[in-house]
Amino acid sequence: MAEIIDGKAFAEGLRNRVAQAAGAFSDKIGRKAGLAVVLVGEDPASQIYVRSKREKTVEAGMESFHHELPASTSQAELIALVERLNADDAVDGILVQVPLPDQIDEKVVTNTINPAKDVDGFTFINVGKLAAGEQGMVPCTPLGCLMLLKDRLGELSGLDAVVIGRSNIVGKPMAQLLLRESCTVTIAHSRTRNLPDVVRRADILVAAVGRPEMVKGDWLKPGATVIDVGMNRIPREDGKTRLVGDVEFATAAQVAGAITPVPGGVGPMTIAVLLRNCLVAAHARAGLPPPVDL
Ligand code: GUN
Secondary structure, three states: OOEEOOHHHHHHHHHHHHHHHHHHHHHHHOOOOEEEEEEEOOOHHHHHHHHHHHHHHHHOOOEEEEEEEOOOOOHHHHHHHHHHHHHOOOOOEEEEOOOOOOOOOHHHHHOOOOHHHEOOOOOHHHHHHHHHOOOOOOOHHHHHHHHHHHHHHOOOOOOEEEEEOOOOOOHHHHHHHHHHOOOEEEEEOOOOOOHHHHHOOOOEEEEOOOOOOOEOHHHOOOOOEEEEOOOEEEEOOOOOEEEEOOEOHHHHHHHOOEEOOOOOOOHHHHHHHHHHHHHHHHHHHOOOOOOOOO
16 A cells, blocks of 8 residues: 655645744844735636635745736736736735636736746746756746655656646646656656556656546556646535546555545645745845755
């Protein structure tokens, strides 16, 4: 039976370390590190994420600036807000929740964010820095996955890693991070042939496709470390819904060496890393060395 990787506990530990460093930051600088979160429209899932981000920001002793705009907001109005936040010295990190309404071009808005405040790592500057192996802001979910992998495995050099999914938010940056750790990286996706055979090579599997329970236990190399980024709501018999990952947990746990559960695996890491990224940004903006141990 696989070891269960407790992302919830790891995330709590990281948030506690962030809170300590955030306290030291405000003692030294005379203001709290600040995170601005922008939500456009009323997508219920986004509303839940954003509320949770705000609560955890405050709990960590950081300032939360919350901006909620109607779904009818124009691109020009949203860009004007981002530019105000770029210019606001109390704001260290800016997050514009995606998806955005159809009339707004996500790429244009994202790339308006000052790369030094881009706590999502979504601007082309930060995407390019990650690809070029330079220091920059790294997207929260893949960085959280990497932290769990290093905590479990230590050195990753030389390991075979397979990432299923090629999104800009998870798959591609995850592959870049694993490459930076000297893994042999394969990016698989919906057009990949013989996916089970590809997955069977993996010492490390990161599943980020958004297909409920797609990866089965008999696809895995025995002892593999499995990171399940999937968050799929599927209907239950009683009419409610159940959250499942991209990996069929019951069969995978029989074969894997270690596996993240859903919920309680990768999910809680995203916000913890967001707070970490914001505090790192705050230190850089204040001319301080990066906080240790984050
Ligand atoms: N929507 C879902 N996940 C994310 C995320 O990590 N950042 C932003 N900005 N929007 C999201």
